Amino acid sequence: MRRAATFGAVAFALTAIGFGVLAEPGLDNGSVSGLSFLGESVTGADIAAGEALYAESCASCHGAELEGQPDWRRRLDNGRMPAPPHDETGHTWHHSDRNLFIVTKGGVGAIVPGYESDMPAFEDILTDDEIADVLSYIKSTWPDRQREFQAEVSANDKGDL
Template sequence: MKRKATVLFGAAVAGLAAIAALAQQQGGEAHMDGVTFLGEPVTADELALGQDLYAANCASCHGADLEGQPDWKRRLDSGRMPAPPHDETGHTWHHADRQLFTITKLGVGGVVPGYESDMPAFEGVLTDAEIRAVLAFIKSTWPDRQRAFQADVTANDEGGS
């Protein structure tokens, strides 16, 4: 009898876990654990869209594996900086979501007026939702340590760029 009760209890726990997982879904899209943008959970569909958009719009400079251009810390002959990596070896994760969004939408000059960069502005190319998806995809590739650091930076960002 004790074994039967244990089996029934295990089945009940599994059932509750399944119900909890379903309850975490919003609009039929499961949220990806630990990936947020401006504090809001990111869905699996957003990450898939972001991955596709990254490949189409960003990988040619920042690398298919987010590795950046070679010698990305050394200025080019033009005086501009190469495209940095967006993986954990770069500095993208040091910036708040709002700043990353502004840089992507308006170019680096949107955050540092007058700064000359080869980074194009994606305003008019990508929608705000698409920019969010790309940035969420990039964030999803970071190890927990970098993601947690960046979440703190975002939480402490007071709305400035």
């Protein structure tokens, strides 16, 4: 048990160091291969910033591991839907960058007028760049299959922001 705990602590420390290096000013924070948001390349620094913002602004509902709320497909007593997962088990990757951005910024009602949701609009909480970083972090956690599907959906979405 002690060996597993030690291994876990070392793995966590190395991950934290890795994200720290990615976000370090003055270092090469080149684009992450195959990852873009709204057509712009995503860097390791964008992902690290997005992970911190996700933990601060999103994890309380969508889960620290992007797992969503329990029974997320079943309506709550108030008639609203629980927060869905943002990992590959959810439906986030079925939506275009544009739609994900609009929902995050303006709430679900910005896409589906009149729809009632517990999801707040983040337009007065996060900047557009911060929203892009959070969504880039979420996308960075998906397996290649989900990323590729979502990239195609985004490429086919020609709407305006």
